Amino acid sequence: xxxxxxxxxxxxxxxxxxxxxxxxxxxxxxxxxxxxxxxxxxxxxxxxxxxxxxxxxxxxxxxxxxxxxxxxxxxxxxxxxxxxxxxxxxxxxxxxxxxxxxxxxxxxxxxxxxxxxxxxxxxxxxxx
Amino acid sequence: xxxxxxxxxxxxxxxxxxxxxxxxxxxxxxxxxxxxxxxxxxxxxxxxxxxxxxxxxxxxxxxxxxxxxxxxxxxxxxxxxxxxxxxxxxxxxxxxxxxxxxxxxxxxxxxxxxxxxxxxxxxxxxxxxxxxxxxxxxxxxxxxxxxxxxxxxxxxxxxxxxxxxxxxxxxxxxxxxxxxxxxxxxxxxxxxxxxxxxxxxxxxxxxxxxxxxxxxxxxxxxxxxxxxxxxxxxxxxxxx
Numbered sequence: 001x002x003x004x005x006x007x008x009x010x011x012x013x014x015x016x017x018x019x020x021x022x023x024x025x026x027x028x029x030x031x032x033x034x035x036x037x038x039x040x041x042x043x044x045x046x047x048x049x050x051x052x053x054x055x056x057x058x059x060x061x062x063x064x065x066x067x068x069x070x071x072x073x074x075x076x077x078x079x080x081x082x083x084x085x086x087x088x089x090x091x092x093x094x095x096x097x098x099x100x101x102x103x104x105x106x107x108x109x110x111x112x113x114x115x116x117x118x119x120x121x122x123x124x125x126x127x128x
Numbered sequence: 129x130x131x132x133x134x135x136x137x138x139x140x141x142x143x144x145x146x147x148x149x150x151x152x153x154x155x156x157x158x159x160x161x162x163x164x165x166x167x168x169x170x171x172x173x174x175x176x177x178x179x180x181x182x183x184x185x186x187x188x189x190x191x192x193x194x195x196x197x198x199x200x201x202x203x204x205x206x207x208x209x210x211x212x213x214x215x216x217x218x219x220x221x222x223x224x225x226x227x228x229x230x231x232x233x234x235x236x237x238x239x240x241x242x243x244x245x246x247x248x249x250x251x252x253x254x255x256x257x258x259x260x261x262x263x264x265x266x267x268x269x270x271x272x273x274x275x276x277x278x279x280x281x282x283x284x285x286x287x288x289x290x291x292x293x294x295x296x297x298x299x300x301x302x303x304x305x306x307x308x309x310x311x312x313x314x315x316x317x318x319x320x321x322x323x324x325x326x327x328x329x330x331x332x333x334x335x336x337x338x339x340x341x342x343x344x345x346x347x348x349x350x351x352x353x354x355x356x357x358x359x360x361x362x363x364x365x366x367x368x
Contacts, residue, residue, distance in 0.1 A: 007205060012243060014249075018237050022232075032362070032367060036263070044320075045367075046368070049368065053362075060355060060359065064234075064235075064355075071164075073162070074164050077161070078175075078176055079158075085179075089190065096194035096278065099195035107197065
């Protein structure tokens with residue numbers, strides 16, 4: 001009965017759990033900062049950044065936001081829709097790759113000045 | 129239609145038609161989220177919609193950064209600070225990250241003490257969270273001022289691709305607005321907790337309804353979300 005009531009009123013977890021997660025978030029943030037501090041480059045840099053980002057986000061959602069103790073219905077309702085964003089990322093990566101290709105092809109000779117002109121930098125006059 | 133079905137329809141409550149029926153059907157008591165109160169379900173759905181907003185901002189940033197032929201300014205150098213004669217890359221952003229994570233930690237504990245009915249600890253931890261949040265916004269104001277003085281504008285900057293400024297001001301500005309709103313609500317709810325509104329059943333000044341300690345958790349979910357968004361901004365905008 002008491003347990004039921006406690007569950008109704010919200011979850012109870014030992015404070016230690018939050019302190020441990022807090023500590024881990026500090027460690028992971030330090031790690032991602034060190035990636036920049038030591039100037040790692042290329043795929044190593046990107047994969048490390050994404051790894052630390054995903055683990056930190058997972059800890060915050062699962063423990064701090066208590067998602068790990070919610071029922072599956074709520075978990076899926078909230079966590080599945082953002083998956084559509086990944087598809088959007090793929091579409092836009094494809095699209096911007098193509099935009100970049102056309103810019104290199106058609107502005108190729110003009111280089112930097114032609115590029116800034118299309119975005120209306122303060123020094124350029126709008127032409128279209 | 130048939131006689132056998134008739135007694136059944138009498139037992140069930142009659143469903144009104146027209147607009148009344150429309151409203152009745154949508155407001156009828158059908159719970160999908162058994163473990164979550166309506167407040168929790170609603171804040172999660174709000175956060176989901178906010179996720180899409182920030183996703184769209186980060187996506188547009190990805191799109192302009194990938195498609196520009198002009199070199200992107202190096203955030204590591206742009207956000208470097210000179211401390212004691214030494215140039216430390218990205219140090220301000222790192223400090224802001226640690227501050228926001230700390231505020232998330234104090235918020236998580238505030239929620240815990242709220243459910244234990246320990247209102248002094250709950251209120252103090254919420255005030256600490258608000259203080260961390262306010263210092264975060266302060267540092268962001270410092271960062272904006274520094275960059276604007278150096279000539280960063282939404283339409284250009286001295287170091288490279290013009291889109292850097294527009295992405296920076298839009299993404300960090302929207303996030304900073306979220307933090308500011310969070311600080312304001314933290315102060316309001318901390319005051320209510322401190323005064324014991326949720327024990328005495330005092331009615332709220334805006335809704336005229338009795339509040340519950342659950343609002344601390346709702347506040348916590350919003351605050352952790354703000355921290356969560358920063359995790360993505362930190363990784364994708366500042367570190368990439």
